[in-house]
Amino acid sequence: MLLSAREIRELADGAGLSPSKQRGQNFVVDPNTVRAIVERAGVEDGQVVLEVGPGLGSLTLGLLEAGADVVAIELDRGLAGLLPRTLASRGVGEDRLHLVHADALTVTELPQIPRARRAAADAPSADREREGRPTALVANLPYNVATPILLTMLERFASIERCLVMVQSEVVDRLIAQPGSRTYGAPSAKAAWYGDREWAGKISRRVFWPVPNVDSALVLLTRRQTPLGTETERRETFRVIDAAFAQRRKMLRAALAGWAGSSQRASGIIAAAGIDPTRRGETLTVHEFLAIARAVERGTDPETEPATDLEIDRGPGREAL
Template sequence: MARVRQEALIPGDSGDDGDGTPPAGSLLGPADVRALATRLGVRPTKTLGQNFVVDANTVRRIVRAAGLEPGDVVVEVGPGLGSLTLALLDVVDRVVAVEIDPVLAEELPVTLAARARPGAEFEVVLSDALKVTELPGPAPTALVANLPYNVAVPVLLTMLERFPTLRRTLVMVQAEVADRLVAPPGSRTYGVPSVKAAWYAEARRAGAVPPPVFWPVPRVDSGLVALTRREPPVTTASREEVFAVVDAAFAQRRKTLRAALAGWAGSPVAAEEVLRRAGVDPTARGETLGVADFARIAGARTA
């Protein structure tokens, strides 16, 4: 993990000084994004899941949906060229941006220093978000991000696990991923992401985002998911043990829990014994259970 640069912006004149310098507090528009990318020789890549937001109204809407307060310390994953980062700095006093692309990480502080609201603080961390174990400065209280499409769920779950001070989260992901994260038990889209997200927080859809607000324009719709931290279910099992049950149950989601958990428990008979101790019907399927049910199953095995 590398800390690229930290800036404490000093209050001053926010107007254009006549030499073409953008005014403080100004957001990036489509022309700004493309000009920055051209100057840096940056082409969004599928490998990094990059789709840059080019619509200022969209980033303002994301920030409003996040329900932030000035005192929040926001961590942003995948800031790219800084569209959302600037909108965040209009509202909160500090943002820590985690960026994996070294070219973007080097340029972002320059953009923020030129455009961000006077008095706001920011720090850019050059790192893969999946490898970040600590962040500089005060503990983060909120996560707001346009998550890279290809690693959205692992990044979200990793951040929630490693930073328990995150009380509020607002992420933009593919619409189908958003549906999975907020799906209730018994629904068609309910699965591993739904249960694991529910371990940490209550999740809800917070809006839809159409393809034209991105560059390049993706072939899929995007959705906003808001998560509010809550205590995990009471259980004698660890989070890792509960998640092992979840993984086993959905690895063969068409099978009954007695069969699906046979490998996890040691045999179908052992699985049935654990399920009955947990008060769960062995003939049920994983897609009908909530996170508290999985916690009871894991706890019944360790009891």
């Protein structure tokens, strides 16, 4: 059922398509690698899986072979038009796939898979709330936007419990980094908001077409059963994270001055959160960033002004991923 390297090239040639460097397209052309990824992701029969950037369909076919229903988001018009025909030629029914032709960063709603809705008709009420919706993200993410896509999917689609994505090895290092390490940064802290992350395997360059000039690896993220905080708290925490790492070598009281309105106010908020204002952002856990965000909500203000009157600078890019 899976595509061989020769078949992938023939499909692309027949459709007049070639991988786009601008969009970070590197297609997996080794069936054994595809099956290994699907197995590592723990895909189950009847599960709904979200795939971003299905490309020519190598991983899509692997997910379908494992019995999953797939919601696939594809930006490239040519690839989006070719994928259904490729799956049909492999005998895959159209009820197993729902293709969304869009930029993944702009998608705010995902379709329900009809087959999964029928299968879940007799499921417990808690499961029926998620019927037909993706519970896993499994994807070979475009290299140039991998981290924003991962964090955006986790933010917008609460039904996703588990992510296994292929990205550049250095991106995996950043996503799984712990406070105090050289690679710890805003992506590390933001990913930690959602759950546990772990390195899940190295991918050989030779299984891609075209062969990339960087190493690739898998990162596994398992979502927390209970969120760290509310959506409002998440947004404020991410603003604190962005501000702290925008000037990562500065002490928190200086790095957060713009976010809080002044260095003095930042010091008061940080201290109220039980954190030393002379620490640097690269040493804080996501729980400590959350504590700072909550200190603002509690109305902490060293200048005795009501917290609701604070003019907090949320200038351009403060919530950039």
